[in-house]
Amino acid sequence: MHGTYEANLAMHHCDVLIAVGARFDDRVTGNIAKFCPQAQIVHIDEDPSSISKNVKVDIPIVGHCDQVLSEMIHLLRSGDIRPDAEAIARWWEQINEWRAMDCLKYDRAASTVIKPQQVLEKLYQLTGGKAFVTSDVGQHQMWTAQFYKFDQPRRWINSGGLGTMGFGLPAAIGVQLAYPNETVVCITGEGSIQMCIQELATAKQWRTPIKIITLNNGYLGMVRQWQEFFYGNRYSQSYLESLPDFVKLAEAYGHVGMQITRPQDVEGALREALAMKDRLVFMDFLTDKTENVYPMIPAGAGQNEMLLV
Amino acid sequence: MELTGAEIFVRCLIEEGVEYVFGYPGGAVLNLYDALYQQDQVKHVLVRHEQGATHAADGYARATGRPGVVLVTSGPGATNAVTGIATAHLDSIPLVVFTGQVPTALIGNDAFQEVDAVGITRPCVKHNFLVKDVADLADTIKKAFYIAMTGRPGPVVVDIPKDVTSKRINFTIPKKSTSVLQSGDQRSSDTDQEGGKSHAISWRPVFYTGGGVILGNAAARLTELTRMLGFQLPIR
Numbered sequence: 001m002h003g004t005y006e007a008n009l010a011m012h013h014c015d016v017l018i019a020v021g022a023r024f025d026d027r028v029t030g031n032i033a034k035f036c037p038q039a040q041i042v043h044i045d046e047d048p049s050s051i052s053k054n055v056k057v058d059i060p061i062v063g064h065c066d067q068v069l070s071e072m073i074h075l076l077r078s079g080d081i082r083p084d085a086e087a088i089a090r091w092w093e094q095i096n097e098w099r100a101m102d103c104l105k106y107d108r109a110a111s112t113v114i115k116p117q118q119v120l121e122k123l124y125q126l127t128g129g130k131a132f133v134t135s136d137v138g139q140h141q142m143w144t145a146q147f148y149k150f151d152q153p154r155r156w157i158n159s160g161g162l163g164t165m166g167f168g169l170p171a172a173i174g175v176q177l178a179y180p181n182e183t184v185v186c187i188t189g190e191g192s193i194q195m196c197i198q199e200l201a202t203a204k205q206w207r208t209p210i211k212i213i214t215l216n217n218g219y220l221g222m223v224r225q226w227q228e229f230f231y232g233n234r235y236s237q238s239y240l241e242s243l244p245d246f247v248k249l250a251e252a253y254g255h256v257g258m259q260i261t262r263p264q265d266v267e268g269a270l271r272e273a274l275a276m277k278d279r280l281v282f283m284d285f286l287t288d289k290t291e292n293v294y295p296m297i298p299a300g301a302g303q304n305e306m307l308l309v
Numbered sequence: 310m311e312l313t314g315a316e317i318f319v320r321c322l323i324e325e326g327v328e329y330v331f332g333y334p335g336g337a338v339l340n341l342y343d344a345l346y347q348q349d350q351v352k353h354v355l356v357r358h359e360q361g362a363t364h365a366a367d368g369y370a371r372a373t374g375r376p377g378v379v380l381v382t383s384g385p386g387a388t389n390a391v392t393g394i395a396t397a398h399l400d401s402i403p404l405v406v407f408t409g410q411v412p413t414a415l416i417g418n419d420a421f422q423e424v425d426a427v428g429i430t431r432p433c434v435k436h437n438f439l440v441k442d443v444a445d446l447a448d449t450i451k452k453a454f455y456i457a458m459t460g461r462p463g464p465v466v467v468d469i470p471k472d473v474t475s476k477r478i479n480f481t482i483p484k485k486s487t488s489v490l491q492s493g494d495q496r497s498s499d500t501d502q503e504g505g506k507s508h509a510i511s512w513r514p515v516f517y518t519g520g521g522v523i524l525g526n527a528a529a530r531l532t533e534l535t536r537m538l539g540f541q542l543p544i545r
Contacts, residue, residue, distance in 0.1 A: 016511035020531060021521015028517075040511075045521060047461040066527035069534050076537055083538050087512040092541065094513075132372055153528040157371045160520070161399025164392055170361035171368030177329055177354065178373045196364065198357035206354060 001027045002142045002293050005103035006095050008303040011036055013094075019043045021065045024054040025161070034302030044068045103295050103308060104146055114263050116140065116215040116287045120147035122267050123185065123213065126274060131183040132175045134158060136168040136192030139221035142293045144187045166195030169212065173199060176208035183211070183274065190216040190243055190284075200253035203280050211273050212282045214246060217289045225292045229307070250282035259284045310481075314443040314474040315344035318407075321450040322351050324482055327378050329354055329369060331362040335382025336422060337409025340474035342380075359386050363393020367402050374526065376403040376457050383409040384422030387468075388429065394464045395433035401524055403462035405453045406430075412472040413441055426468045435463030443476040451483050462524055516540065 011017070017039040022028070029035045035055055043050075043057040044065060051060040061068055075081065106117045120143050123131075133148055135141040135158040150156045157175060159167040172186040193214055203210060215221075223238040247257030256279050260269045266285070273281040295306040312320065318341055322330065331354045334342045345353050356362040359381045366377025377397075381390050387408040397404045411420040427439045436456045438449050446469070453465040522531050535541075 010513075010515050011517065013513060014511075014515035015513045017515050017517055019517045020519065021523075021525060021527070022517050022519025023521075039515075046525065047521075050461075064527075065521050065525040066530050069527055069530040073530065073534050073537060076534075083514070083540075084512065085539055088514075088539055091513045134368060153523040153526075154372050154374065157368055159396050159400065162392075162396045164364075164396040166360060166392075167364050167367075167396060170356065170364035171371070173354070173361075174329075174331065174365035174368030174370075174377065175372040177365075178369050196358065196361050199361040199365075202354065202356050202361060202365070 001030070001297050002146070002295065003028075003297075004099075004146070005101050005295050005306060005308065006098035008295065008297065008306060009098045010095050012302065012304040014039050017041045019045075019057075020069070021045060023050050026054070029055060030297045030303050030305075031300050034304075036303075101308075103306075105309060106291070110263060110288070112263075113288045114260065114266060114285055116143050116217070116285075116291055117147055118263060119213060119215060119266055119270075119285050119287070120144055120187070122270055124148045126267070126270055127183055127185070131155070131185050132157065132172075132179065134168045134171040134175060134184070134186045136186075136188040136195075137163045137165045137222075138189050138192060139217075139225065139291075139293050140187050140189045140192075140215045142222075143215070146293075148187075165192040168192060169196050169210070170199045170202070172210045172212075173203050173206065173208050176210055177206060184208070185211045185213060187213050187215070189221060190214055190218065190246070191220045191240060193246075194244075197249070200250065200255060200280070200282075204254045207278070208280065209276070209278050210280050212250075212280070214282070214284050215287050216243070216246070216284050217287045217291070218243065219289060221291075222293070225296075228292070229296075229298070246282055246284040250280075255280040255282055257282045257284070259286065261286045310479065311477050312480040313340065313344070313477050314446050314469070315340040317443070317446050317478075317480050318450070318469070318474065319344045319348055319351065320480070320482065321447050322378065323348075325450070325454050326375075327351050328375075329366075330378045330380050331356055331365045331369075332380030332407075333357075333359050333362060333382065333386060335384075335386050335409060337383035337411060337471045338380060338386075338407075338469075338474075340471065341407070341409070341469070344474075353380075359389035360392050363390050363404065363406065364396065366404055366406075367393060367397050370397075370402050370404060371400075374524075376405055376454060379404060379406040381406070381408055382422065383411055383426070384424050386422075387424055387426040391430060391433065394430055394466065397464040398433045398435065400520060401462050402464065403457040404464040405450075405457050406464060406466045408466060408468045410439070410468045410470040413470045414472070416470065426466065430466045433464075434466050435461075437466035437468065439468045439470075440473050441470070443473050443478050446473060447480065447483050461521070514538075514540070 042059040176184040250257030370377035
């Protein structure tokens with residue numbers, strides 16, 4: 001639904017799709033009837049009931065991913081099957097052309113309002129991409145997936161399937177207990193964080209020094225975005241009146257609270273918070289109220305039918 | 310050695326190598342909490358709402374690859390945990406969730422804090438159990454951990470009535486679950502039969518990878534394979 005332009009088009013135009021431990025969820029496929037129209041689909045999965053459940057598969061391989069991939073590596077090593085390097089190079093040329101669209105661009109020069117993407121890009125730089133990052137559900141979750149460029153397993157922890165608001169803070173406590181010396185960040189929104197806010201007390205009791213980054217735009221942002229695109233700007237119940245003072249709230253639970261309102265303060269505040277190794281810091285970033293997540297594949301559309309900035 | 314159900318519960322958690330239990334006490338699980346109090350190998354993290362317990366255990370499981378363990382009381386304790394159980398179910402995260410239950414003699418009587426936890430959670434677990442006899446407790450716990458962690462992982466609920474936790478029996482730690490098949494090579498593929506035949510010649514291949522790669526600890530292998538093929542990783 002919010003994958004990059006190049007990834008969506010690569011899926012749409014590929015001639016072989018090799019799915020590994022994936023379940024063709026509707027947020028990935030878009031309209032099934034328009035999904036990967038030219039591709040033969042190979043599906044490697046441990047769970048036989050996942051095969052051809054949503055999308056008809058041409059070559060099913062039921063088995064443990066690691067074992068099947070090992071066998072594929074073995075076959076490549078022992079045989080003379082090699083991909084056509086020239087074809088692959090041409091394919092990458094095409095993908096890079098799509099990539100040049102720069103589909104995740106946003107107004108980096110904004111000087112009066114904090115762009116949520118800016119916070120995540122800065123966080124990625126300052127943590128070297130090594131943090132454990134949990135999230136809640138909504139726009140902040142999509143931006144985290146887009147702008148925090150994870151390259152190790154088990155670092156990106158979010159409710160991708162059920163989409164449970166309130167997941168991020170308690171999940172971060174669980175991660176921090178398992179890895180007391182690692183940086184654990186919870187990216188959230190002012191809506192989601194209130195759904196399990198009581199766990200700030202658990203975090204105090206167990207001294208888990210989580211960094212909470214609230215991208216506070218005053219709206220249930222993803223609901224607001226759908227209402228803007230598909231419901232004629234009728235923002236029914238998505239504006240959050242009467243938000244608490246999160247700084248005081250964090251302090252009431254015995255933690256450090258910060259509110260950040262200006263773009264030029266984003267980096268300094270993040271540095272300050274990350275340097276507090278033994279404290280939970282609750283950072284309330286007041287962000288652009290009207291920013292949307294792009295690209296977006298509307299419900300029912302194919303992967304080549306994206307809304308772009 | 311004669312132990313109570315509650316003591317057996319704790320011994321089984323230790324046997325499974327459980328480091329943390331995330332939970333919240335209540336009437337139906339008082340015996341279990343009393344047994345937890347009298348040892349220091351398994352640490353209990355007191356949350357402020359049962360949903361928090363399931364998500365914390367879930368975060369622990371996703372980050373470590375080990376099962377997350379939850380302990381909540383009957384009735385509202387169990388229903389508050391349901392959102393977290395369903396969250397783990399949809400993302401195939403291994404959890405073992407222990408719910409307290411009213412004493413076996415009261416099940417079905419609309420007793421105080423009684424809900425049918427097995428019924429309520431049935432569509433959002435990989436498997437669930439109601440332990441009706443203390444003699445089955447250790448074996449059931451062993452199975453619960455095994456089921457949560459093997460194949461496509463997922464949450465398993467073990468519902469334990471209060472009287473089961475207070476009864477005493479002679480106890481020995483089960484080494485291997487009595488009725489669980491050990492996993493062997495379960496792969497079935499048509500590549501063996503048609504090894505020589507080329508299904509597809511690709512000029513525009515794409516790998517579409519999901520949570521199964523991480524759950525199956527196959528990330529390194531995937532990187533190796535894509536590099537061998539001359540593909541780059543990933544397309545962002």
